[in-house]
Amino acid sequence: MKRGFVLSGCVIALLVIDPTLGSRTTIGDEPAASFLRRLGRFDAPSINSRSHESVRSAFRELVSSATDSTVRVLSNGTQVALGTVVRSDGLVLTKASELDGDITCAVRTGKRWPAKIVGLSRDHDLALLRLDNANLVAVKWAADDNAPQVGAWLATTGGAADPRAIGILSALPRRSAMPQAVLGIQLQATGAGARVLFVIGDSSASRARVQIGDIVVRVGATEVNTPDEVSTAIQSHLPGDQVTLAIRRNGEPTTITATLGSREHLGNQAQSEIMDSLGGPLSKRRAGFPSVLQHDTVLRPRDCGGPLVDIDGHVVGINIARVSRVASFAIPANEITAVLPELLSGKYAVPSATVDQVTGRP
Amino acid sequence: MVTSWSKQRNHLRTLLTYGIISVLAGSLSVMSARATEASNVEEVAPRQTVSPPAATPRIVAPQVSQPEVTPPKLAPPKVTVRKIIPRQNSAANIPAASLDAIFAGATPVSVSDLRAMQRQIQNVTKKIVPCTVGVRVGHAHGSGVIVNEDGYVLTAAHVAGKPGEQAVLILHDGRQVPGETLGIHRTLDAGMVKITAERSGNRVPWTHAPLGTSAELAPGQWCLATGHPGGYEPGREPVLRVGRVLSLKGDTAITTDCTLIGGDSGGPLFDVNGRVIGIHSRIGNPLNVNLHVPIDSYRDDWSRLAAGEAWGHTPDVQPYIGVRGEKDATTAKIAGVTPDSPAAASGIQPGDTIEKFNARAVPDFATLKELVNNQQPGTRVRLLIRRGDTLLRVELEIGDLRR
Numbered sequence: 001m002k003r004g005f006v007l008s009g010c011v012i013a014l015l016v017i018d019p020t021l022g023s024r025t026t027i028g029d030e031p032a033a034s035f036l037r038r039l040g041r042f043d044a045p046s047i048n049s050r051s052h053e054s055v056r057s058a059f060r061e062l063v064s065s066a067t068d069s070t071v072r073v074l075s076n077g078t079q080v081a082l083g084t085v086v087r088s089d090g091l092v093l094t095k096a097s098e099l100d101g102d103i104t105c106a107v108r109t110g111k112r113w114p115a116k117i118v119g120l121s122r123d124h125d126l127a128l129l130r131l132d133n134a135n136l137v138a139v140k141w142a143a144d145d146n147a148p149q150v151g152a153w154l155a156t157t158g159g160a161a162d163p164r165a166i167g168i169l170s171a172l173p174r175r176s177a178m179p180q181a182v183l184g185i186q187l188q189a190t191g192a193g194a195r196v197l198f199v200i201g202d203s204s205a206s207r208a209r210v211q212i213g214d215i216v217v218r219v220g221a222t223e224v225n226t227p228d229e230v231s232t233a234i235q236s237h238l239p240g241d242q243v244t245l246a247i248r249r250n251g252e253p254t255t256i257t258a259t260l261g262s263r264e265h266l267g268n269q270a271q272s273e274i275m276d277s278l279g280g281p282l283s284k285r286r287a288g289f290p291s292v293l294q295h296d297t298v299l300r301p302r303d304c305g306g307p308l309v310d311i312d313g314h315v316v317g318i319n320i321a322r323v324s325r326v327a328s329f330a331i332p333a334n335e336i337t338a339v340l341p342e343l344l345s346g347k348y349a350v351p352s353a354t355v356d357q358v359t360g361r362p
Numbered sequence: 363m364v365t366s367w368s369k370q371r372n373h374l375r376t377l378l379t380y381g382i383i384s385v386l387a388g389s390l391s392v393m394s395a396r397a398t399e400a401s402n403v404e405e406v407a408p409r410q411t412v413s414p415p416a417a418t419p420r421i422v423a424p425q426v427s428q429p430e431v432t433p434p435k436l437a438p439p440k441v442t443v444r445k446i447i448p449r450q451n452s453a454a455n456i457p458a459a460s461l462d463a464i465f466a467g468a469t470p471v472s473v474s475d476l477r478a479m480q481r482q483i484q485n486v487t488k489k490i491v492p493c494t495v496g497v498r499v500g501h502a503h504g505s506g507v508i509v510n511e512d513g514y515v516l517t518a519a520h521v522a523g524k525p526g527e528q529a530v531l532i533l534h535d536g537r538q539v540p541g542e543t544l545g546i547h548r549t550l551d552a553g554m555v556k557i558t559a560e561r562s563g564n565r566v567p568w569t570h571a572p573l574g575t576s577a578e579l580a581p582g583q584w585c586l587a588t589g590h591p592g593g594y595e596p597g598r599e600p601v602l603r604v605g606r607v608l609s610l611k612g613d614t615a616i617t618t619d620c621t622l623i624g625g626d627s628g629g630p631l632f633d634v635n636g637r638v639i640g641i642h643s644r645i646g647n648p649l650n651v652n653l654h655v656p657i658d659s660y661r662d663d664w665s666r667l668a669a670g671e672a673w674g675h676t677p678d679v680q681p682y683i684g685v686r687g688e689k690d691a692t693t694a695k696i697a698g699v700t701p702d703s704p705a706a707a708s709g710i711q712p713g714d715t716i717e718k719f720n721a722r723a724v725p726d727f728a729t730l731k732e733l734v735n736n737q738q739p740g741t742r743v744r745l746l747i748r749r750g751d752t753l754l755r756v757e758l759e760i761g762d763l764r765r
Contacts, residue, residue, distance in 0.1 A: 048582035049608065058475060175597075311477055
């Protein structure tokens with residue numbers, strides 16, 4: 001567990017800072033860190049916090065049916081997501097991009113089934129799993145005209161009687177644009193290939209030490225000859241992806257590995273990273289959905305894929321991503337009931353369920 | 363090289379403006395860099411919150427005592443926190459608490475409690491969202507709240523930046539109207555902006571939220587936050603969060619678990635009746651460290667803010683000029699000058715008496731201290747100095763003791 005301590009308000013009182021003089025007083029002989037540690041921790045769970053178990057247990061009765069329709073999804077034995085039972089004979093929807101290796105599903109009783117991916121919607125980042133010989137409880141979707149309004153309670157079910165987490169609807173459904181991956185370079189077409197004209201400060205390229213005059217020869221496995229080909233190759237990735245660039249520098253071949261940034265934060269990558277680092281881990285795939293419900297429930301990435309329940313006990317969506325300190329996204333029920341027949345029909349069937357095809361990435 | 367210590371520290375107390383995120387290094391609280399609320403709930407047995415130190419010194423001069431404001435009655439902050447419900451379902455054994463008591467901190471125990479809370483939260487949301495605005499000043503993207511029919515908007519000092527700047531205010535429906543920044547109180551991070559557009563030319567009053575009072579807040583009380591996390595996003599109305607007051611630090615900060623992020627700065631915190639009780643200012647790494655400037659400070663400082671005054675200094679700096687006062691002197695007579703300080707550079711000598719500071723009379727050394735403390739380092743000030751029979755004019759730049 002990491003800890004960082006900084007000056008407390010109380011310590012400021014001990015520091016006699018005279019603004020006119022410019023001298024400092026120290027805090028006796030005790031090292032600041034241990035002095036401050038004695039003052040206590042800020043992150044101890046408070047009985048006054050919104051999501052304290054005493055509040056969550058008030059939701060127990062209304063989530064009980066959806067909890068029965070929630071499974072834990074494990075990859076190689078470790079929980080990576082939750083799943084939502086959509087048909088009692090063993091069909092489960094979950095978050096596609098978290099899946100990897102051997103997939104199993106577990107219910108509250110501890111019973112487990114091996115799962116096979118039988119459908120995939122990359123747009124929604126949803127995978128349809130089949131559990132053979134399972135006998136489960138399918139979710140009850142909220143009716144279309146019962147979509148939640150801003151301020152509605154939303155509970156996320158988990159593996160226990162009380163909801164895993166609770167929150168409220170923060171904003172009405174909207175499209176979440178797919179972020180564009182950028183390297184942060186300007187290129188010039190030359191006879192020798194795509195030549196770097198300019199490197200934007202605090203970008204993926206500047207961090208990877210791309211230099212003006214470099215000729216980009218290959219992006220990942222793709223040969224590139226023109227600036228357009230470089231852009232296309234970069235944009236086939238998502239922000240956060242690592243790509244290897246084959247480069248000719250002063251005639252010498254060299255390779256560079258760059259972690260791609262997003263166009264939205266181009267030139268300001270440090271700022272967006274600080275913001276993303278505040279308040280716990282985020283889902284890898286957290287944007288680019290046709291429609292999302294934004295709610296303020298604090299989820300871990302592995303809490304996504306399960307049902308999101310309203311005050312009437314109806315399932316209004318499936319959690320699809322932990323997005324930021326303030327937001328989690330869910331795919332609304334009407335969007336899921338629309339895509340489900342197509343997933344079931346085999347339209348989005350995965351030809352051979354090899355893992356790499358299931359990353360959910362374009 | 364950055365050590366892991368300072369890296370962690372730099373993640374704390376992040377100001378929430380989207381465009382100009384700054385990190386306050388020497389910040390004011392003990393915090394753990396540990397994060398998720400979710401894991402806390404799971405792992406640790408419930409215990410009382412450790413309240414932050416109660417006595418927070420005012421670094422700026424205390425305000426001249428204010429006329430009594432009659433605070434609107436809040437739901438009484440009774441200590442009605444009931445026992446944590448045992449694991450087995452015993453809801454039936456617990457007497458029902460009124461909705462007021464629940465919003466003041468009593469635990470909701472049944473679905474009907476939750477339903478009543480939702481009804482109230484949704485009704486209030488319809489009123490508070492239209493008063494919430496996006497605020498753009500230069501590169502800074504923050505939030506704000508309209509608080510009267512003339513279009514006065516409360517925001518954070520670090521969003522407003524400085525008085526007299528052009529601002530763009532984005533209404534809840536996406537319309538943009540011009541505005542101007544007014545006063546800022548840097549120490550508290552309180553700022554004010556005014557909409558300069560006449561609404562449809564006919565002085566139709568601006569949709570606004572009433573001010574509540576922060577003096578009677580109590581831990582456990584429920585609250586609502588709105589703002590534009592990540593900056594204004596077309597097609598997305600101001601974003602709602604619901605949480606509870608966790609701790610109060612005198613008149614300088616309210617801590618809640620309404621989660622905030624860059625872009626929320628300057629946005630409003632409401633009580634469950636839709637009255638503004640705070641303005642979003644900064645966050646620490648843990649999800650339960652979201653800080654809001656208490657609304658009473660805005661009310662106390664209203665005339666200075668509305669007049670476009672800028673005062674105080676940000677918490678990450680310590681303004682100084684580098685002089686020491688003479689013991690027991692009744693004037694601002696200088697006994698010593700710190701080498702390499704702004705005062706030394708300007709030629710101030712021991713024995714000099716400072717008579718005026720930016721045209722304001724300096725009757726004694728305490729006044730001088732206060733005047734210096736109300737400047738942001740980097741600001742140039744003019745001093746009038748008496749040396750023997752001569753009066754000297756001196757100009758110097760306020761220094762920062764932390765640099």
